[in-house]
Every structure is written in structure tokens, then in C-alpha cells.
Amino acid sequence: MRERILVGALGCIALLSTGCLFGADAEATRADLALAYAELEQALAEHPLPEADVRPVNTAFDQASIAFFLRNYSFAVSSIRELTARVRSGGAADGATRGIAALRGRSIPRTVVAGQSLEIELRTFGLPLAPAPPRTVPLRLMPLSGGPAVEREATLPLGLLGRVDTCIAITGGTELAPGAYDVQLGTDAGRFSVARLWVVTAGLDTQRTANEARLAELSAETPALAQALAAARARNALLTDRPPDAQTALAFDDPNRVAADVAVEIDALAAGRDPYRGRTGEYWRVARAGDVDVPLRVYAPGIAGADEPLPLLIVLHGAGGDENMFFQGYGAGRVRALAEELGLLVIAPRTELLVGNPERFGPLLEAVRHTYPLDDARITLLGHSLGAVTVVELAKRWPGQFAAGVCFAGAGNIGGARGLPPTRVYIGEQDPISPPRIVQAAVQQARAAGEPVELITLPGYGHTLGVGARLDEAVRWLAAQRRAK
Structure with missing residues (x-):
């Protein structure tokens, strides 16, 4: 009997780790997981768990964590989003909510200069098995600094097994002021952050390259300034128009503010001062x-x-x-x-x-x-x-x-x-x-x-x-x- 249990457990682990049970796992990333986890913690802060829900919610989150450690990021992300909906509403997620929870969003391009057109790509995690009827759901680009959102609609097949592979155009981008945006899909308890978008006043690559030339001319006369110079160089390296998915240092920041801060920091270093x-x-x-x-x-x-x-x-x-x-x-x-x-x-x-x-x-x-x-x-x-x-x-x-x-x-x-x-x-x-x-x-x-x-x-x-x-x-x-x- 113990051998059967062990074989069964190992079989489940193998399915999770290969993605065979929940579909191919090439699309979800650590950036998706970071957004999903942050959203769950925010929901828990706003809706403290009743005592009866503490155990099942923790069990479900730990299962998602184990899937993450087994590199099944898609299952981990969609499971955490479904938990977020449960915490917000007090009940299980419906089919449409579960469909949204299984989506990966991307801004194309990830960083745009103010006024530039862009698209929001939405794709289903894994390999769905059957079609589902379409539903129209709101898509919001919410500025992290506050203020009104830019709203669009997306018509998507949102049953649990419906496949989504579409792009929503944001033409001209004139509604988007410079800043960092949270791309949200869905309504009420079933609304999730599916991507981040940066709208900048000038290309980040251009700003980084100009800063690198200035930093190359600087030297540190003291240990304190050596530490400050290393920090300024690392902060400047974050300024890129194509940030890698694994890099989350600026996922919750406005790159315009960081770029402005880095320029001031370089000025201070050039004057022999520690900007930090x-x-x-x-x-x-x-x-x-x-x-x-x-x-x-x-x-x-x-x-x-x-x-x-x-x-x-x-x-x-x-x-x-x-x-x-x-x-x-x-x-x-x-x-x-x-x-x-x-x-x-x-x-x-x-x-x-x-x-x-x-x-x-x-x-x-x-x-x-x-x-x-x-x-x-x-x-x-x-x-x-x-x-x-x-x-x-x-x-x-x-x-x-x-x-x-x-x-x-x-x-x-x-x-x-x-x-x-x-x-x-x-x-x-x-x-x-x-x-x-x-x-x-x-x-x-x-x-x-x-x-x-x-x-x-x-x-x-x-x-x-x-x-x-x-x-x-x-x-x-x-x-x-x-x-x-």
C-alpha cells in the first residue's frame, strides 16, 4: 500500500513538473507570478480571512507554491489568481473568472514613448482542450500613481478550456500620460493584473546610454563613494526599453521617476557627494x-x-x-x-x-x-x-x-x-x-x-x-x- 501511495505521489509530481496535466508551461514567467502573488496579498489585506477559510486558502496556496518550485509557473499563476477571486468574493471562481485567471498578458512593446501606439496581447496558458463561447470583458490600463484608467473591451472565449490568442490595439496612445500602468482584465472579484506597461517621456535605452558615458568618467575617492557609484551604475542598468521578464526591480515603479533620480544621482557623484x-x-x-x-x-x-x-x-x-x-x-x-x-x-x-x-x-x-x-x-x-x-x-x-x-x-x-x-x-x-x-x-x-x-x-x-x-x-x-x- 505504501508503495502505491509513493508511486502515485511521484506520478503527480512528474505531471506537475512537466506540465502534462495542466498544459505546456512555456508562457508564464516569474514576472507573472510576482503580479499574481502581490495581488493576492493585497486582497488578503483588504479582506481578512474568516476563520473557516484560513485552512483551505493556505492549503491551496501551498499547492500553488509547490507547483512553482516544480517549475509549473502557469498552474501556479492561475491558481493564485483564482484564490484572489475567492478571497475577494468569499466564494469559488466561476468559469469566466477561471478563464481570465489562465491568461498571460503582454504590452507590445513593453515600453512606449508617450503618444506611440501599442497592443495588449492576451494568450491562454498551456494547451486548452475545447472551445468556449465568447464574452466581452473590460480591459483597463490603470496608472499606478492614481488617476483615471484608460478603458477598452475585449471579446474572449472565457470558459475554463477556451483558447485565447488575441491583441487589443491602443491606437495613438494619446490617452496615456507618462508613467507606469497596471493592465487589468475582468470585473469585480474576477479582475486581475495581467501585465505592466511603461509610458516614458524618452526612450530608456537612450537615457541609459547617455548616463553610462557620464558614469564612465567618474571615480570614487572614498569607500562610501565607491558604494554609491556601484549603486548608481546598477540603478542606471535598470533603464531599458525591453526589460527581461525575470527582472522585477522596477515592476512596481515608474521608470520616468527612476530615470530622473539617476540623473540627479550622477550629478551628485560628479560633485563628490553621496546621493543616497x-x-x-x-x-x-x-x-x-x-x-x-x-x-x-x-x-x-x-x-x-x-x-x-x-x-x-x-x-x-x-x-x-x-x-x-x-x-x-x-x-x-x-x-x-x-x-x-x-x-x-x-x-x-x-x-x-x-x-x-x-x-x-x-x-x-x-x-x-x-x-x-x-x-x-x-x-x-x-x-x-x-x-x-x-x-x-x-x-x-x-x-x-x-x-x-x-x-x-x-x-x-x-x-x-x-x-x-x-x-x-x-x-x-x-x-x-x-x-x-x-x-x-x-x-x-x-x-x-x-x-x-x-x-x-x-x-x-x-x-x-x-x-x-x-x-x-x-x-x-x-x-x-x-x-x-
């Missing part, structure tokens, strides 16, 4: 750690400009994510408001570059110090999954550096770690990726050795959604901690 010193608000940059540039997203509260020492919170995303997840995903970016309220400087580095190389944390921290004065008694860590493993690895490698740590959905080798700061470990009761019994045993081992580790179990939660559910609690606890002198 005391900068407030949110921005993307890199920090040089040896021969590696570590991408990170930064949020500095309004008080950062006062040159007073700031408490530092380092947030570390899980596997498959990137440095943008705590600002666009987990808790719908709730960390921004918490940082402002609590006066925290928040940095979110690329986890994969630290987990196996914790020695890179030293240069990373030094780069942050060049930009902001830090309160050394209030440096804390928070990580999810792979990020939780990294929290433990950093605490082991840099003993006495941190005031406290929080681990969501895993804790790595916490059982064998010694000299830890006060640490909270949150584990979902039904986590299929970091099994609770293994995490519980590791925490018990650490506690038996006298380590200050606390375990908090989240009833009904799985591997990921518990982060947003308990982010406020975790960050407030961290903000109250101070390293013993």
Missing part, C-alpha cells in the same frame, strides 16, 4: 560585498534625514523570491507603514547571496553605515523560509551583532546554534515545506541548550501566508528589542 546619504522613502540599489553586488530594496523613514542613529531591520525573503517581496508581497507591503510608524530603517537584500556566504553581511552592513547612522543596539533580523535559515546562519556567523531575530516557516540548524539573540520562530500548523514536527524538534533542542528561542504555532496556516498575518506582531516585537551591552 540620508535619503528617505523607498528605493532599489546594490551594495558591493567583495566582488559581488548584492541587490537590496531600502525603506528609510522620514526621520532618516535628521542624521540620528536609526534602528535597522533586515528582512530576508524565501526561495524563489527576490529583494522586492517584503515591499510588494508579504502583507501587501505593510512593512513600509511599520517602518514609518516605528522609525525603522528597513533593508531587504537578495537572500541567496547571503545564506551560503554569511561573511558578505559585514561589507553589506558597512555599505548601509555609509548611508545612514545606525543604532548598533537595535539591529534585528526577520526571514521567511530560506530567509529564516539565513537569519540563523547570520546570527551564528556574527554573534553579538543582533538584538533579536524572527524566523517564519523554518529555522535551519537552529537546534545546533549557540549564542543566539532572542529569537521567535513562527511555524504554520500545516506547513508542507517546513514540516512543523522538524521545526519543533529543532527549537526544543535549542531551548534545552539554554538558547532564548520561542516557538509560535499558527493554526490553519501553511508555508507563506502566515508572514502577512503576523508581520505587525513580529516587527513590533523586534522594534522593542535591544542588544545587551
Whole structure:
């Protein structure tokens, strides 16, 4: 019997990983997944789950996550969108909603100069098996900065198995002011973000090339300016008319604003000033750690400009994510408001570059110090999954550096770690990726050795959604901690 179960499970995994069950998987990308996940977290923030829905919604999301890790991105994206509709409406998605959830959208071209014509391409994920009757649904180009949307209609075969392969023309583009746009399809609970569109005042390739010539003439006289110059070069490299799908650093930003900021940053560097010193608000940059540039997203509260020492919170995303997840995903970016309220400087580095190389944390921290004065008694860590493993690895490698740590959905080798700061470990009761019994045993081992580790179990939660559910609690606890002198 056990052998049959094992063979059946392996068969399901094979179907998921090859796409045989749900169709070919060449169309969906990590960019599609980022939009779908951000939309789900926003829905959860606006419509908190009733207790009866916590377990089934978490189960469904974890199944989508496993499909993602098995590289079946199409199934993952469409499943997460259907969950979003369920969270918004309180009920299961109907056939038309499921049809929209299975669409990939693309702006052609992705970046247009104001006034230029474009098309929105809509195609079905995978290989549908049967026709479906057409329906007319609204298509909206919604400016991320707010304001009225540009609206069109699309007539599509939206049954679950209907095939869509069409383009909607936006002729002339005169209705589109410069900015970043969310391309939305559908109505009410069944409305999804299917693409991003950038409308620019001038070609990004042209602006990037001009900036590169200016940057090539600059040199750095101090370590602080060397870090700033590396950051400016990396930010300038984001300015491209054809951004790769895997690049999400600007997926939620206006490239016109970034281009204008980069030009000002180059002016400051040419004058021998660090353009990031005391900068407030949110921005993307890199920090040089040896021969590696570590991408990170930064949020500095309004008080950062006062040159007073700031408490530092380092947030570390899980596997498959990137440095943008705590600002666009987990808790719908709730960390921004918490940082402002609590006066925290928040940095979110690329986890994969630290987990196996914790020695890179030293240069990373030094780069942050060049930009902001830090309160050394209030440096804390928070990580999810792979990020939780990294929290433990950093605490082991840099003993006495941190005031406290929080681990969501895993804790790595916490059982064998010694000299830890006060640490909270949150584990979902039904986590299929970091099994609770293994995490519980590791925490018990650490506690038996006298380590200050606390375990908090989240009833009904799985591997990921518990982060947003308990982010406020975790960050407030961290903000109250101070390293013993």
C-alpha cells in the first residue's frame, strides 16, 4: 500500500513538473507570478480571512507554491489568481473568472514613448482542450500613481478550456500620460493584473546610454563613494526599453521617476557627494560585498534625514523570491507603514547571496553605515523560509551583532546554534515545506541548550501566508528589542 501511495505521489509530481496535466508551461514567467502573488496579498489585506477559510486558502496556496518550485509557473499563476477571486468574493471562481485567471498578458512593446501606439496581447496558458463561447470583458490600463484608467473591451472565449490568442490595439496612445500602468482584465472579484506597461517621456535605452558615458568618467575617492557609484551604475542598468521578464526591480515603479533620480544621482557623484546619504522613502540599489553586488530594496523613514542613529531591520525573503517581496508581497507591503510608524530603517537584500556566504553581511552592513547612522543596539533580523535559515546562519556567523531575530516557516540548524539573540520562530500548523514536527524538534533542542528561542504555532496556516498575518506582531516585537551591552 505504501508503495502505491509513493508511486502515485511521484506520478503527480512528474505531471506537475512537466506540465502534462495542466498544459505546456512555456508562457508564464516569474514576472507573472510576482503580479499574481502581490495581488493576492493585497486582497488578503483588504479582506481578512474568516476563520473557516484560513485552512483551505493556505492549503491551496501551498499547492500553488509547490507547483512553482516544480517549475509549473502557469498552474501556479492561475491558481493564485483564482484564490484572489475567492478571497475577494468569499466564494469559488466561476468559469469566466477561471478563464481570465489562465491568461498571460503582454504590452507590445513593453515600453512606449508617450503618444506611440501599442497592443495588449492576451494568450491562454498551456494547451486548452475545447472551445468556449465568447464574452466581452473590460480591459483597463490603470496608472499606478492614481488617476483615471484608460478603458477598452475585449471579446474572449472565457470558459475554463477556451483558447485565447488575441491583441487589443491602443491606437495613438494619446490617452496615456507618462508613467507606469497596471493592465487589468475582468470585473469585480474576477479582475486581475495581467501585465505592466511603461509610458516614458524618452526612450530608456537612450537615457541609459547617455548616463553610462557620464558614469564612465567618474571615480570614487572614498569607500562610501565607491558604494554609491556601484549603486548608481546598477540603478542606471535598470533603464531599458525591453526589460527581461525575470527582472522585477522596477515592476512596481515608474521608470520616468527612476530615470530622473539617476540623473540627479550622477550629478551628485560628479560633485563628490553621496546621493543616497540620508535619503528617505523607498528605493532599489546594490551594495558591493567583495566582488559581488548584492541587490537590496531600502525603506528609510522620514526621520532618516535628521542624521540620528536609526534602528535597522533586515528582512530576508524565501526561495524563489527576490529583494522586492517584503515591499510588494508579504502583507501587501505593510512593512513600509511599520517602518514609518516605528522609525525603522528597513533593508531587504537578495537572500541567496547571503545564506551560503554569511561573511558578505559585514561589507553589506558597512555599505548601509555609509548611508545612514545606525543604532548598533537595535539591529534585528526577520526571514521567511530560506530567509529564516539565513537569519540563523547570520546570527551564528556574527554573534553579538543582533538584538533579536524572527524566523517564519523554518529555522535551519537552529537546534545546533549557540549564542543566539532572542529569537521567535513562527511555524504554520500545516506547513508542507517546513514540516512543523522538524521545526519543533529543532527549537526544543535549542531551548534545552539554554538558547532564548520561542516557538509560535499558527493554526490553519501553511508555508507563506502566515508572514502577512503576523508581520505587525513580529516587527513590533523586534522594534522593542535591544542588544545587551
